[in-house]
Structure formats: C-alpha cells, structure tokens
Amino acid sequence: MKNIPHDYYLRFTDPLVYERILNFHCQGNFIIHDATRHSTSLHFFESKHLEDLTGNELRLYPPSKSIISADSMTSLSSDLHRNESCDYFDKSHIDFDTVKQIVEPLTSRQHNSFKRGYPSAGALYPTEIFVCCLTDQALDWPCEERILHLLPNSCEFEAVRNSEDVTPLKISILTKDTDIGSPALAIVYTSFMPKTVFKYRYRGYRMALMEVGSMYMLTDLQVKKVGLQSRLWSAYNDTMLCKSIGINPALFLPLCVQFIG
Numbered sequence: 001m002k003n004i005p006h007d008y009y010l011r012f013t014d015p016l017v018y019e020r021i022l023n024f025h026c027q028g029n030f031i032i033h034d035a036t037r038h039s040t041s042l043h044f045f046e047s048k049h050l051e052d053l054t055g056n057e058l059r060l061y062p063p064s065k066s067i068i069s070a071d072s073m074t075s076l077s078s079d080l081h082r083n084e085s086c087d088y089f090d091k092s093h094i095d096f097d098t099v100k101q102i103v104e105p106l107t108s109r110q111h112n113s114f115k116r117g118y119p120s121a122g123a124l125y126p127t128e129i130f131v132c133c134l135t136d137q138a139l140d141w142p143c144e145e146r147i148l149h150l151l152p153n154s155c156e157f158e159a160v161r162n163s164e165d166v167t168p169l170k171i172s173i174l175t176k177d178t179d180i181g182s183p184a185l186a187i188v189y190t191s192f193m194p195k196t197v198f199k200y201r202y203r204g205y206r207m208a209l210m211e212v213g214s215m216y217m218l219t220d221l222q223v224k225k226v227g228l229q230s231r232l233w234s235a236y237n238d239t240m241l242c243k244s245i246g247i248n249p250a251l252f253l254p255l256c257v258q259f260i261g
C-alpha cells in the first residue's frame with residue numbers, strides 16, 4: 001500500500017467529468033447564512049402541506065388483500081436499533097478514549113489489512129474523516145489542535161494545522177436559527193472526489209454519497225453503544241466548512257456532519 005500525494009489522483013482524472021460533477025454538487029450548497037439571511041429561505045411550503053408530505057410511506061398500489069405482514073419478533077433493545085436523533089445536546093465533554101471507540105468501526109479491521117469496517121466501491125475508500133472537538137472542557141484532548149484527521153489504516157489521527165481555535169468551525173456548522181445545545185464533538189465526513197472520480201467517473205459521485213451513509217450509520221450505532229447521542233447535520237455552507245478545516249473545497253466535498261454529545 002503506497003502513500004501517494006493526494007493531488008496525484010488528478011493526473012488520472014478526466015477534467016470535464018470532474019467539473020460537471022462539481023457544478024452539479026454546488027447546486028446543493030447551503031446558503032442560509034447570516035450574510036444572506038435576508039434574501040434566502042429554506043422553502044415556502046405551508047406547515048400543513050409539509051405534515052402531509054413527510055414521514056409517510058409510498059404505496060405503489062391501492063390497499064389490497066395481497067398484503068403480507070412485515071412485523072418481526074426482533075426486540076427493540078437490539079444493538080441494531082438506532083436511537084432517535086438527539087434534539088438537544090447538553091453533555092459538554094467526551095473522554096478521548098470514548099472518541100477513539102466511536103471511530104473504531106471506521107478503521108481497518110486487522111493489522112496489515114486495507115479492509116475497513118464499512119464497504120467502499122472498488123476499495124477506494126475516498127471518505128476522509130475529521131473529528132472536531134467543540135468544547136473547551138476536553139482536558140484530555142491529546143493536542144493543542146482541536147481538529148483531527150483520521151488515518152484509518154494506521155489507526156492514528158493527524159492534527160489539523162492551525163485548528164487550535166474552532167470558532168470558525170462552530171460558526172460554519174452551528175447555525176443561530178436552530179438551537180441544538182452544545183454537542184461535544186462533530187465528525188465531518190468529506191469525500192475526496194479525485195479518488196472516486198478518476199476510476200468511476202459520474203458514478204463515483206453516487207458511490208461516494210452511499211459510502212458516507214454507511215459510515216455515519218455505523219458511527220450512530222457505536223455512539224449508542226457508548227451511551228451517547230448523535231444527530232446528522234447538513235445545514236452548513238460547504239465552502240465555509242472547508243475553509244474552517246483548511247481543506248480545498250474543490251477537492252474535498254463535506255457531505256455530512258454528525259454531532260455527538
């Protein structure tokens with residue numbers, strides 16, 4: 001397994017395919033922010049319409065006799081049953097040993113194996129994980145830098161340079177409009193796009209999204225196991241978030257944030 005410079009992938013990437021994917025992705029960027037709050041809105045739907053349109057199931061046919069029960073005997077206490085998303089975080093601190101436990105399903109299964117705890121199309125593993133400490137009370141945090149980049153094969157973290165002050169990060173992910181309390185930790189799932197696009201082209205984008213979904217679900221279950229709570233978050237501006245971590249938004253797409261506390 002070679003350690004190659006991350007921009008080396010661009011040599012093998014079709015620039016037109018890459019540009020089109022990025023242009024499409026940018027259409028979904030979140031622009032509800034202090035700077036644009038007077039001219040932007042999430043939607044204009046009335047709440048009664050939203051109530052009808054959310055949380056329901058899609059029936060393909062009118063109710064008929066050929067309906068088969070899917071009720072099972074599985075207990076709700078099964079490890080595979082997730083908790084509901086946390087509405088308000090009031091836990092201010094998570095031990096660093098617990099942080100390590102939380103990311104454990106995302107690392108290599110065995111020493112000397114490139115296989116990880118989640119599947120990845122073509123074993124490319126294009127998702128890069130940033131573990132961010134959002135609280136001042138984490139006394140056992142191992143370094144001055146508050147953002148750590150996970151190295152899943154080596155089972156190590158590298159400290160993100162100049163991340164001693166996480167105020168810009170907090171401004172980019174914790175919007176004033178929604179009060180969810182104070183999550184102690186944020187995991188930022190970013191997709192390093194050259195890695196997936198060079199091989200799978202347009203389809204690589206789809207597979208990158210699915211990979212992150214499988215990763216945050218594993219983390220969600222692990223968070224439950226260690227007695228904490230989590231909530232996924234997509235209400236942030238990609239460019240602001242990348243800037244606060246110090247990564248290039250044309251290479252790394254921050255696909256989702258997971259708050260933990």
Ligand SMILES: Cc1cc2nc3c(=O)[nH]c(=O)nc-3n(C[C@H](O)[C@H](O)[C@H](O)COP(=O)(O)O)c2cc1C
Nearest residue numbers: 083084085086178231232233234235236255256257
């Ligand atoms: C990809 C993704 C992004 C999400 N982004 C947000 C968000 O920005 N803000 C929020 O309040 N909840 C967010 N959620 C949480 C959902 O609103 C929540 O999962 C849904 O209401 C179902 O509730 P439950 O998780 O408690 O079962 C997100 C969930 C997913 C899967």
